[in-house]
Amino acid sequence: MAPTTTHVSRWCSVEYPYTLHFFVVFLERNLLLQHQSRRPCESCHGVNSTSSILLTRTAGTAVTFKSEQAKLYSKATLIDCRAQYSADWGDYISFAQHLRDRADADGSDLLVVDTGDRVEGNGLYDASNPKGKYTFDIFKEQQIDIITSGNHELYLKNSSDNEYYETVPNFKDNYIASNLDIYNPEDGKLQPLAPRYRKFTTKNQGIRIVAFGFLFDFKGNANNTVVQEVEDTIKEQWFQDAIRDKDVDLFVVAGHVPVRDSKEYDAIYKAIRDVTWDIPIAFLGGHTHIRDTHVFGKKAVGLESGRYMETIGFMSVSGLSHKKKDGTVEAEKSLTFDRRYIDNNLFSLYHHSGKNDTTFSTEHGKNVSAAIHSARKELKLDKTFGCAPQDYWLNRAPYPHNDSILTWLETEVFPTTHPASSPSKQPPQLVITNSGALRFDIFRGPFTIDTTFLVSPFTSGFRKLKDVPYSVASQVLKLLNNEGPILLPALLETAAQHGDLGGFSAHHLSQLAPPDPPISAATWRQSIFADATADQQILSSTPDSEDKDLVPGYTTHDDLSSTSPGDDTAHAPIRFYDVPNCIGASIALDPDTPPETVELVYNEFIQQWVLLALRYLGLEYNSSDTEPAMDGRSLTDVLSDWVGEHWGCENGENGGEGEEGD
Numbered sequence: 213m214a215p216t217t218t219h220v221s222r223w224c225s226v227e228y229p230y231t232l233h234f235f236v237v238f239l240e241r242n243l244l245l246q247h248q249s250r251r252p253c254e255s256c257h258g259v260n261s262t263s264s265i266l267l268t269r270t271a272g273t274a275v276t277f278k279s280e281q282a283k284l285y286s287k288a289t290l291i292d293c294r295a296q297y298s299a300d301w302g303d304y305i306s307f308a309q310h311l312r313d314r315a316d317a318d319g320s321d322l323l324v325v326d327t328g329d330r331v332e333g334n335g336l337y338d339a340s341n342p343k344g345k346y347t348f349d350i351f352k353e354q355q356i357d358i359i360t361s362g363n364h365e366l367y368l369k370n371s372s373d374n375e376y377y378e379t380v381p382n383f384k385d386n387y388i389a390s391n392l393d394i395y396n397p398e399d400g401k402l403q404p405l406a407p408r409y410r411k412f413t414t415k416n417q418g419i420r421i422v423a424f425g426f427l428f429d430f431k432g433n434a435n436n437t438v439v440q441e442v443e444d445t446i447k448e449q450w451f452q453d454a455i456r457d458k459d460v461d462l463f464v465v466a467g468h469v470p471v472r473d474s475k476e477y478d479a480i481y482k483a484i485r486d487v488t489w490d491i492p493i494a495f496l497g498g499h500t501h502i503r504d505t506h507v508f509g510k511k512a513v514g515l516e517s518g519r520y521m522e523t524i525g526f527m528s529v530s531g532l533s534h535k536k537k538d539g540t541v542e543a544e545k546s547l548t549f550d551r552r553y554i555d556n557n558l559f560s561l562y563h564h565s566g567k568n569d570t571t572f573s574t575e576h577g578k579n580v581s582a583a584i585h586s587a588r589k590e591l592k593l594d595k596t597f598g599c600a601p602q603d604y605w606l607n608r609a610p611y612p613h614n615d616s617i618l619t620w621l622e623t624e625v626f627p628t629t630h631p632a633s634s635p636s637k638q639p640p641q642l643v644i645t646n647s648g649a650l651r652f653d654i655f656r657g658p659f660t661i662d663t664t665f666l667v668s669p670f671t672s673g674f675r676k677l678k679d680v681p682y683s684v685a686s687q688v689l690k691l692l693n694n695e696g697p698i699l700l701p702a703l704l705e706t707a708a709q710h711g712d713l714g715g716f717s718a719h720h721l722s723q724l725a726p727p728d729p730p731i732s733a734a735t736w737r738q739s740i741f742a743d744a745t746a747d748q749q750i751l752s753s754t755p756d757s758e759d760k761d762l763v764p765g766y767t768t769h770d771d772l773s774s775t776s777p778g779d780d781t782a783h784a785p786i787r788f789y790d791v792p793n794c795i796g797a798s799i800a801l802d803p804d805t806p807p808e809t810v811e812l813v814y815n816e817f818i819q820q821w822v823l824l825a826l827r828y829l830g831l832e833y834n835s836s837d838t839e840p841a842m843d844g845r846s847l848t849d850v851l852s853d854w855v856g857e858h859w860g861c862e863n864g865e866n867g868g869e870g871e872e873g874d
């Protein structure tokens with residue numbers, strides 16, 4: 213179905229005066245910045261270049277496998293993000309093919325890079341049994357030149373084993389695991405998940421590349437994998453040898469690592485520069501869910517391409533040295549980096565590929581979209597549990613607020629979620645979950661099987677501790693939100709001094725909430741990440757009349773903004789709000805006349821934090837003292853059950869029982 217072209221009108225093209233181009237589609241969560249006035253596109257650099265391209269993708273596949281209907285745009289749906297980022301994996305394949313053809317025609321090169329978080333967060337992966345039954349075969353259809361693992365591939369043994377059995381063989385030597393080992397599921401021996409690095413020469417220009425694939429110093433992985441700290445990895449002989457290679461025109465450091473304020477990438481940059489002062493370096497990062505470009509130094513630039521495949525990141529590099537067909541090396545001249553953040557919708561993809569609705573989709577791309585469509589149908593991903601009466605935002609509303617998904621959870625969902633086993637005998641409870649367990653917004657209208665996994669994909673259930681004195685239990689939430697008598701880092705420090713951390717470390721600090729945007733982005737961060745003020749009007753982001761006809765979206769400020777804008781589409785800015793680490797609900801109790809004891813119920817993912825907080829408050833509990841809660845259901849189940857019970861659909865609103873329109 214062809215989209216109409218009325219609403220997204222001002223693009224900045226991806227420029228081609230470069231000779232190496234990267235695509236990086238990051239499936240990460242993103243930041244939206246405050247006001248940037250309308251940009252005439254004539255002044256923008258676009259995807260037009262004779263250099264080399266890196267197209268990238270990162271963290272979270274939320275919209276990768278969207279429904280067919282989402283491709284139909286209207287201004288309303290563009291605003292709610294369902295259509296603004298609605299091109300699918302098949303479209304991505306068509307798009308990459310067109311750019312590859314163009315690179316072949318003009319003698320440049322295109323590399324497609326994927327920096328992880330391909331699993332969790334969309335029904336096509338999460339709803340199948342086994343998980344990923346359809347997605348591995350769909351992903352492998354894209355020709356990816358450098359692919360790495362994110363943290364989401366490693367939370368569960370089953371998903372990292374899938375990397376070993378499916379993704380690594382699907383992408384062969386293009387999968388790089390510089391600091392990631394796995395216990396071989398067959399013989400139990402520890403081995404690199406994939407090759408540590410890759411050296412190759414680009415097809416058209418003969419650019420000699422040494423590529424690495426890193427993961428940040430992640431500690432939340434299941435115990436069948438080992439993530440070696442980057443600082444230790446770069447001391448290893450293989451890395452030291454690789455960076456001393458003299459026949460290299462470009463180092464590509466790809467990975468699930470933020471590009472800004474990144475101890476991991478800063479250490480790699482320093483290690484490379486310690487031995488070679490001038491070989492250019494392209495960093496392609498991820499994890500913090502933002503669009504960002506960071507200049508590490510004169511010849512080293514890093515790109516991060518947002519979240520959830522909302523953005524196709526495009527980095528171009530020109531002027532690299534390269535080995536010509538006759539064996540001589542052409543020296544580097546006027547090295548230049550540029551970047552573009554492409555909104556992942558068909559309008560943008562047509563625009564940048566120079567195609568239209570009749571010429572854009574390749575047979576290959578169409579087949580992959582058809583495979584997505586049929587898998588979605590089989591999984592009944594559009595089956596509706598109920599219909600949301602309004603939008604609920606994770607970050608785009610302040611907390612607490614009637615439009616906040618977190619407020620909805622603590623004031624409506626938890627208080628009316630009773631264990632089926634004893635519906636009439638509800639004991640007084642305090643229920644806590646981490647905000648990181650929620651990943652996306654809820655839009656007014658059908659709440660489907662797919663929605664449940666977009667909003668909360670994790671499999672962990674709830675646990676409870678019985679008979680916890682209310683005076684203590686009621687302080688846990690404050691501690692977890694850094695509002696108690698001790699801040700979390702100090703809490704960990706104290707526990708470490710007493711030796712009672714049990715493998716729990718400062719690295720777990722990042723586990724409660726989603727990853728924070730980089731601190732040094734504070735100047736603009738302040739303008740978009742506002743403090744929660746309940747009476748603030750949300751989406752009040754139209755600072756001047758010029759923006760009135762722009763669709764709200766990303767207005768990115770990065771290290772290259774003073775030279776050229778990064779966003780391919782001019783947007784009206786959106787304001788984002790900070791959220792607490794954790795939220796909590798009081799159930800069947802009146803805080804003014806509290807009971808002596810309560811059940812403390814929490815998301816199992818934060819159990820170590822809860823036990824640590826209780827220990828600080830003077831109560832010794834171990835995991836063996838805890839019991840399953842919420843009838844063994846995960847947050848995903850709790851949400852879908854609640855929606856089924858409480859949100860009816862008006863006539864015709866529910867969109868059918870999983871039957872997608874063709």
Ligand SMILES: O=c1ccn([C@@H]2O[C@H](COP(=O)(O)O)[C@@H](O)[C@H]2O)c(=O)[nH]1
Nearest residue numbers: 367648649670722723724725726727817
């Ligand atoms: O089982 C889980 C796994 C993760 N989380 C939360 O997710 C974030 C990480 O998500 P990114 O997409 O990598 O940002 C983590 O910090 C946890 O808060 C979870 O709740 N349950």
